[in-house]
Amino acid sequence: MSDFLAEGDHVIGVDIGGTKLMAVVYDHSFEAKGRSKRKSKSKKGEPTEERLTKTIQEALEGAGVERVRGIGVGSPGPLNPKTGVIIDTPNLAWKNFPLAKYLEKAFNVPVVVDNDVNVGTYGEYRFGEIRDCESVLGVFPGTGIGAGIIIDRKVFYGFSGAAGEFGHMTLEVDGPYCGCGKRGCLEALASRVAIAAESAALAARGDAPNLLATCGTDLAKIRSGALAEAIKAGDTMVEGVVRKAAYYVGIATGNAINMLSPEAVVLGGGLVEAMPKLYLEEIKRGISDHAMPFLRKKVRIVTAKLGDDAVVLGAAHMIAERVGDS
Numbered sequence: 001m002s003d004f005l006a007e008g009d010h011v012i013g014v015d016i017g018g019t020k021l022m023a024v025v026y027d028h029s030f031e032a033k034g035r036s037k038r039k040s041k042s043k044k045g046e047p048t049e050e051r052l053t054k055t056i057q058e059a060l061e062g063a064g065v066e067r068v069r070g071i072g073v074g075s076p077g078p079l080n081p082k083t084g085v086i087i088d089t090p091n092l093a094w095k096n097f098p099l100a101k102y103l104e105k106a107f108n109v110p111v112v113v114d115n116d117v118n119v120g121t122y123g124e125y126r127f128g129e130i131r132d133c134e135s136v137l138g139v140f141p142g143t144g145i146g147a148g149i150i151i152d153r154k155v156f157y158g159f160s161g162a163a164g165e166f167g168h169m170t171l172e173v174d175g176p177y178c179g180c181g182k183r184g185c186l187e188a189l190a191s192r193v194a195i196a197a198e199s200a201a202l203a204a205r206g207d208a209p210n211l212l213a214t215c216g217t218d219l220a221k222i223r224s225g226a227l228a229e230a231i232k233a234g235d236t237m238v239e240g241v242v243r244k245a246a247y248y249v250g251i252a253t254g255n256a257i258n259m260l261s262p263e264a265v266v267l268g269g270g271l272v273e274a275m276p277k278l279y280l281e282e283i284k285r286g287i288s289d290h291a292m293p294f295l296r297k298k299v300r301i302v303t304a305k306l307g308d309d310a311v312v313l314g315a316a317h318m319i320a321e322r323v324g325d326s
């Protein structure tokens with residue numbers, strides 16, 4: 001039951017991903033009433049914002065609802081959560097795009113736009129198994145490695161609005177180059193891309209026969225599911241690569257625990273979903289080795305429970321709070 005919406009009220013949660021757009025209409029108790037999904041990119045070159053409008057429209061039609069109280073959106077960053085402007089998302093061809101204003105105009109309702117990692121963490125916090133916690137750190141290893149920070153039940157944005165650049169924590173001063181231009185960032189050591197590159201090298205020299213059979217040495221094909229399957233089939237050196245990467249995520253999480261002292265850590269994203277046991281083991285080991293004993297004691301380390309719905313639910317809750325308070 002929501003404290004923010006009255007019976008008969010509806011809100012929409014939207015997830016803008018690199019590959020898919022999803023919109024879900026929720027009623028006052030956050031029960032899904034209509035949903036729609038399509039690929040982010042069109043073959044005809046249709047702008048993302050137009051595809052987004054259509055996706056939201058279809059979700060409304062599916063729910064049989066004409067009016068909602070507001071729309072919450074989780075989008076890849078960098079973005080400004082105060083103004084709802086997407087600063088630069090090359091994948092979706094948005095540069096300084098006023099997404100919140102655009103949707104407010106199209107649907108004539110209030111809109112909040114926030115970073116997808118913040119929104120996903122918030123969804124897990126509000127609807128997952130850690131809803132009784134007051135401070136939560138969400139860690140999402142994937143193509144990038146982002147973190148959402150919730151302190152005293154609120155998302156923490158910092159001075160710039162962009163707090164949580166977890167993936168660019170320096171772990172090895174002389175380590176490999178990162179996409180940001182620095183050396184030795186967590187992302188350069190432990191992202192899905194870093195894992196794929198090292199595993200492809202193993203496959204190329206005959207040390208990962210199962211991975212070679214399913215993906216060859218194509219980095220784009222070596223995704224989380226393929227890595228999980230190769231490990232299951234007996235590619236022990238691939239397992240070593242993934243375990244090392246997961247341990248790095250654990251080191252960074254341990255450092256973050258020292259800084260923030262959260263009550264719970266929620267782990268999500270494609271790699272964790274594909275290999276939950278391995279990730280949980282290695283991240284716990286990293287935390288145990290690198291967080292101060294007093295700070296790590298009793299911290300709950302859990303895997304995300306909402307899967308694809310974390311962002312839409314988190315976004316719907318954010319807008320419900322915004323419109324419900326007024």
Ligand SMILES: [Zn+2]
Nearest residue numbers: 168178180185
């Ligand atoms: Zn970096």
